[in-house]
Amino acid sequence: MKWIAVSGFLAIAAAACATVLFVAAMKPTSATAFVLWSAWLLIPHAAMVAALILKQRNGATPGHWHAVAIVVCVAGVLLIADAIFWHPDAQGALAVMMVPLLQGIALALLLPLSGWAHRRLQSP
DSSP: OOHHHHHHHHHHHHHHHHHHHHHHHTOOSSHHHHHHHHHHHHHHHHHHHHHHHHHHHTSOOOHHHHHHHHHHHHHHHHHHHIIIIISOOTTHHHHHHHHHHHHHHHHHHHHHHHHHHHHHHHOO
16 A cells, blocks of 8 residues: 555544544533544545545545545544634634535545546646
């Protein structure tokens, strides 16, 4: 496995752990709330891992897919940290709830763009 693939999976795992820690920092009122918040926020991470593994089973996953996963993971962690710690306000919970949607949009936009850039750089 290439170093970019290892980096991609490590970034996804680290972002997932940080996300769960951020949910704990929000101090949900019950264990059910903790599980639901965590599950909702971890959906993009699970989708990225599933996409990378499925693509890898069909052949080598392009390196730019792992790079996009790293960027999306870092952006998600920063958005959650911003809403919880740096700019807390009454709408912070709504902002945190929007992070998986924003990560999905970022994936949908960045994967084709990274593929286009990769092909453009590879052609003479």
